[in-house]
Amino acid sequence: MTTVKLSVNGKEMSAEVEGRTLLVDVLREKLGLTGTHVGCDTSQCGACTVHVDGKSMKSCSVLAIDVAGAEVTTIEGMANPDGSLSVIQAAFKEHHGLQCGFCTPGMVMTAAALLKENPVPTEGEVRAYLEGNICRCTGYHNIVKAILAASGQDVAAMAGE
Amino acid sequence: MYNFDFTRPSTIKEAVAAIGAGGQALSGGQTLIPTMKARLAMPETLVSLTGIQEMKGICTNDAGQICIGAATTHAEVAHEVAKSYPALSDLAGHIGDPAVRNRGTIGGSLANNDPSACYPSAVLGSGAIVKTNSREIAADDFFQGMFTTALEEGEIITEVKFPVPQKANYQKFVQPASRFALVGVFVAKFADGVRVAVTGASGEGVFRWTEAEVALSKDFSAATLDGMAAPSADGMISDLHGTGAYRAHLVKVMTARAVVAA
Amino acid sequence: MPKDSGIGVASKRREDFRFLTGRGKYTDDVALQGQLYAVMVRSEVAHGKIKKIDTEAISEMPGVRAVFTGEDFSEVGGNPAGWLINSRDGTPMREPKRPVLAHGKVRHVGDAYAAVVAETLQQAKDAAEKLAESAVIEELPAIVDMAGAISDSENRVHDEIDDNLCFDWGWIEDNREVVDKALTSSPHVTTLQLVNNRLVPNAVEPRSSIGEYDPGTGEYKLTTTSQNPHLTRLLICAFVLGIPEHKLTVVAPDVGGGFGSKIYHYGEEALVLAAARKLGRPVRWTADRSESFLSDAHGRDHLTTIEVGSTMDGEILAIRTSTLANVGAYLSNFSTVTPTFLHGTLMAGPYKVPHVYVNLKAVFTNTAPVDAYRGAGRPEATYSLERAIDKLSRELNLDPIEVRKKNLLTPDQFPYTSPVGLIYDIGNYQNTLDKAIELADLKNFESRVKKSKSNGKLRGLGLSTWIEACGIAPSNLVGQLGARVGLYDAATVRVSATGTIQVMTGAHSHGQGHETAFAQLVASKLGVAEDAVEIVHGDTSKIPFGMGSYGSRSLAVCGSAMDRAVDKIIEKGKKIAAHMLEADEIDITFENGNFTVNGTDKSKSFGEVAFSAYVPHNYPLETLEPGLEETAFYDPNNFTYPAGAYLCEVEVDPDTGKVTICSFTCADDFGNVINPMIVDGQVHGGVAQGIGQALTEQTVYNEEGQLLTASYMDYTMPRADDLPFLKVDHSCQTPCTHNPLGVKGCGEAGAIGSPPAVVNAVVDALNRGGHAVTHIDMPLSPHRVWQAMQG
Known part of the structure; x- marks a missing residue:
């Protein structure tokens, strides 16, 4: 066992890990941050997406020990400081961009990464950026709408509504 | 996943020593970690290459080659070479998905040499040089079949040097589930000729389509390919997602599209 | 002024806060x-x-x-x-x-x-x-192929079953000869063999x-x-x-997510x-x-031959289908009803067809059990029928839209007893078809075909007019047909002393937004704020009983139970209010949250009545128990019959066979709608799964029974870039006649109606491009489409 220190959602944390302990296991099992989910074994569904040093990563395919010292942001750290929903989270609610909620944390983290890189994406750019996030409920329609809305665009027009 | 010892050296020298002692190199881990989770690999020691600063970053050398540290992520390559080598940037920017691109590295991809990976086609198509801790290997010598390279035990890729062609383009037709290349074609036009490298199609991994290279070197236009036969389907991968004949057909289609887009 | 709460309003979901902040508890x-x-x-x-x-x-x-x-x-x-x-x-x-x-x-x-x-x-x-x-x-030896399984008495999945056959079902068996005769005498008979591909539900x-x-x-x-x-x-x-x-x-x-699994x-x-x-x-x-x-239990996996007899101008005279349905290695809980009563009974579709006969053999194989997956039987029926009608139209050189119009039931024909045993209570199939045609801008379709052609692409149009039966019931009838459970549901409405409300429902929400929509339902009926209503589900220690959520039953069955329980609350409230107001119970009207003595301004609010029920100082204790809590069980007397028309436009890349969905338009009739935002979302998700079945998803076992598509590396889940924005409309509403809410199910519609629309569109595109392709089995992967184009 090795002690790994991480800054998670702005708080310094440490956990005892084995070499094989995945970042997602530290978050879920050691730190009780169960908002980050696991939906597959092949790093494709994206439910486990978190930010590591400001970049989106699949926490099911990163060893905790390999990112020791990193700053990690999870879905639990995405709301405004007063606890209210951030612009992206609020857009997901406003546009019904979630149903069962299981893929949602990964979708929000990916959306945040996209809008940081590309503040006003096209519909095609949003869809392409979601390549690594699978949703089975929404047909992506309202997820794409929510992300476009969070970027300040007129989504009703873009969605032909 | 089986457990293992873990080390994260900060220099190439330390990494080579650790790997020489029997360790398995771990770069971005976007293939290796899922493989280990499925208990299909069981290294006793993992040697992470993510902490080696001298293996990261991109520069241009005196010969005008773009030199990319082996531990540079796909996202960094996509961003950094957007102006200097747009075709390479575009290829790197479409590997996996954004999260994978933030973690996966060029060195890791090349050392694995997945027959459906994108990078091998750029390296072979550009006639790049793969630099290791001990030598420099020409792309034509580096790829030696599916999941097989010229790397020897204990040898690690440290850098890849890309000559910049006059024109180039990569066309990927995705395997719809994995989003790896069902067929990917990298076309690069240099002053002294055209190189066409194909990934995804052959059971032997990335290869050069020499007939197309000869024809395109004479006349770099899609029309040149019209009268040509597609490459032979013999040895092409046949699976759920497409027969060898389909892949062979796609090689020609994607080559033509790459020529037009270059 | 648009309403901002109550029935018909797109209330934002109360579930979302916890899911969006990582506080969901799975x-x-x-x-x-x-x-x-x-x-x-x-x-x-x-x-x-x-x-x-x-x-x-x-x-x-x-x-x-x-x-x-x-x-x-x-x-x-x-x-x-x-x-x-x-x-x-x-x-x-x-x-x-x-x-x-x-x-x-x-x-x-x-x-x-x-x-x-x-x-x-x-x-x-x-x-x-x-x-x-x-x-x-x-x-x-592995038994994988269905046809082989039933002709093989040597190799048995279960040693005691010599031919690997679970049952050989005929529906309706008494009609068999009549249907045979009708087909023999039909001027035209279209025959189509098709595979309804096995799917893995893949809740995330x-x-x-x-x-x-x-x-x-x-x-x-x-x-x-x-x-x-x-x-x-x-x-x-x-x-x-x-x-x-x-x-x-x-x-x-x-x-x-569940989707049946x-x-x-x-x-x-x-x-x-x-x-x-x-x-x-x-x-x-x-x-x-x-x-x-x-x-996990898989879905679909049918091999069907369908024959449709018609006149030369496309009037359908008879339908006969013969199907092998894979049940896998064991019988999962709903595996026997799915290919039979959820499939054969829908084989007349939304059409007036005189004669229909369905034969279905359920086969054991050495594969994972197969059971209900979103739509469950109804997508299989719809796919067979809508593909066959499209083929029939092409063979007779008729417009597939006109052929449907010729055969659709008309509003004056309801209630309609179909030849496969269902009684459709109400519908207006012309309306939804006209609506879809309007929304899809069909009048400009030909110019879009030209534009695609100039870009080197083949454009095609596909239509499906569909009906389904959901909220399966009533219990006594399904019991006669072999059901071993009842299909009612239950709800308890518990009003607290301060007038807030807990509703315990037998439905289970796993994405459907029940906590929001059911609160709208109860709050609007009781005239209280939606925030005053809490929906409790998913815990057998808290809920009287329930049959869960599947088969698009939650609102029609569980919602109706809730409605009945609220009625009982109001009835008791009237008694309490009458006492408080010193009036006769029959003179009390309950409206907008107030109990009022008719013709006076004397009234008590719902909150005052609730308080009195728990602090019964001024209360008719001699005749009425204190407290305000009621339970209702509701057993519907029929299915509900949502229906609609779906139009799909595709482009095919002739060089690669890749299909792109250019537009997808849904005009659905779900009867009354509680929360249109949630209904839209249900259709989006269903259509995405239907497009997934049509274009990308396949489950492949090899001859040794090894599953070759056992991860997302080989099983193609639809992704965001596989789909366009969808056009969804449910303004055509014929309220269900037999449940108190006038509602029909909406959860499965998208998955039922969409696969044939997509496949019809691709076949249309190829034919417009000069490829005389009659059929391609799903999924229409680039490789399969390209192969079909090679002839």
Whole structure:
């Protein structure tokens, strides 16, 4: 066992890990941050997406020990400081961009990464950026709408509504 | 996943020593970690290459080659070479998905040499040089079949040097589930000729389509390919997602599209 | 002014805050003191005789606390099928026992034959791997192909079933000869053989279960990923483990999608309970994705021949289908009703067809069990019918839209008794078709074809006019047809002293937004704020009873139960108010949250009445019990019949065979709509799954019974860039005539109506491009489309 220190959602944390302990296991099992989910074994569904040093990563395919010292942001750290929903989270609610909620944390983290890189994406750019996030409920329609809305665009027009 | 010892050296020298002692190199881990989770690999020691600063970053050398540290992520390559080598940037920017691109590295991809990976086609198509801790290997010598390279035990890729062609383009037709290349074609036009490298199609991994290279070197236009036969389907991968004949057909289609887009 | 709350308003979902901030509580998020981890040991061969399992070999491994095999459960019952189907000759279906763990034989890759429980997950995996290495399983020939299975008496999935046939069903058998004659005398007969491809449901949350046992009280608790906690409890108690039903609580907390796959009781649920009892500690199990592929109930998997007889101008005279339906290695709970009463009864579609006969043989194979997946039987019927009508139109050189118009039932024909036994209560199929045509801008279609052509692409148009039957009922009728359960539902409305309301419902929400929509329903009827209503679901200890959520039944059945319970609250409230207002009960009217004496301004608010019920100082105690809580059970007297028209436009890349969905338009009739935003979302998701079936998803077993599509590396889930924005409309509304809300189901519509629209569009595109292609089996992957174009 090795002690790994991480800054998670702005708080310094440490956990005892084995070499094989995945970042997602530290978050879920050691730190009780169960908002980050696991939906597959092949790093494709994206439910486990978190930010590591400001970049989106699949926490099911990163060893905790390999990112020791990193700053990690999870879905639990995405709301405004007063606890209210951030612009992206609020857009997901406003546009019904979630149903069962299981893929949602990964979708929000990916959306945040996209809008940081590309503040006003096209519909095609949003869809392409979601390549690594699978949703089975929404047909992506309202997820794409929510992300476009969070970027300040007129989504009703873009969605032909 | 089986457990293992873990080390994260900060220099190439330390990494080579650790790997020489029997360790398995771990770069971005976007293939290796899922493989280990499925208990299909069981290294006793993992040697992470993510902490080696001298293996990261991109520069241009005196010969005008773009030199990319082996531990540079796909996202960094996509961003950094957007102006200097747009075709390479575009290829790197479409590997996996954004999260994978933030973690996966060029060195890791090349050392694995997945027959459906994108990078091998750029390296072979550009006639790049793969630099290791001990030598420099020409792309034509580096790829030696599916999941097989010229790397020897204990040898690690440290850098890849890309000559910049006059024109180039990569066309990927995705395997719809994995989003790896069902067929990917990298076309690069240099002053002294055209190189066409194909990934995804052959059971032997990335290869050069020499007939197309000869024809395109004479006349770099899609029309040149019209009268040509597609490459032979013999040895092409046949699976759920497409027969060898389909892949062979796609090689020609994607080559033509790459020529037009270059 | 638009309303901002109540029925018909797009109230934002109250569920969303917890999901968007990482506070959802899914089964695998539940951590318990002293918990142990179970890992299932699964067969790597499709068919084999279990010769030896050496549990001793691992009993001393680090952390191992228990090992279970089929032997441990040989004395307990099996997991039954929920519906008895009789064959055409009157004999009952063959129903082999489905054990908790495979015993004697393994029957599909992924069939669990042992389970290891250890202190940590990795220790359990290590031991499970070792156990698998030491197990001796004598491989038997795999039975994979359905046609081969029923003609093979040597190789048997179940030794006692000589021809691997579960049943040979005819619907309606008495009509068989009439239909044969009608087809023989039809001027034109279209015949089409098609595959309805096997699908893996792939809820993004894998199945997960936690068992607890309290030796002090003898009480069990199962926390599990279920759409259907009461039925799970019933099955475990009455059939599988024999636990007294009052000693088991089943909790289905937040559940990350179901689509049918989480309706059923699975062996892992019984295993964690039995292990918890044996070890006195909580035992948890969570599937990884590859286990989900191998062991979740799959969907569809039909091979069908359909014949449609018609006049030369396209009037349908008779329909006959003959189907092989794969049930896999064991009968999952709904596996026998899905291909029969949820499929054959829909074979007349929304059309006036005089004669229909359906024959269906259900076949055992060495593959994962197949059961209801979103739509369940109805997509298979719709696909057969809508593909055949399209082929018929092409053969007769008729416009497929006109052929549908010619055959659609008209509004004056309802109620309509179909030749396959359903009574459609109401509909207006012309309206939805006209609406779809308008929304899809069909008048400019030809110019879009030209534009595509100038870009080197082939454009095509596909239509599907569909109907489905959902909210399956009534219980006495389904009982006659073989159902082993009732299909009513229940709700309790509990008003607190301060006037806030808890509603306990037998529905289970795993994405459908019940907590919001049901609150709208109850709040608007009681005239209180939506925030004053809380919906409680998914816990058998809190809810009177329920049959869960599937088959688009939640609003029509569970919502109606809720409506009835609210009626009882209002009736009691009137009695209380009458006393308080010193008036006669019959003079009290309840409106907008107030009990008012007719013709006066004397009234009491709902809150005042609730308070009085709990602080009964001024209260008719002589004639009325205090308190304000009512329960209603509701058993519908018919299905509901949503219907609609879907139009799909595609482009085909002739060089690669790749299909792009350019537009997809849905005009649906769901009757009254409670929350249009949620209904839109249901249709979006259903259509995406239908497009997935049509274009990308396939489940492939090879001849050895190995699953070749066992991960997202090979099973193609639709992604965001596979789909366009969808046009969805449900403004055409013919309210259901027999439930108090006038509502119909909407959850499965998209998955039912969309696959034939997509395939029809691709076939149209290819024909417009000069390729005389009559049919391509789903999924229409680039490779398959390209091959079809090669002739």
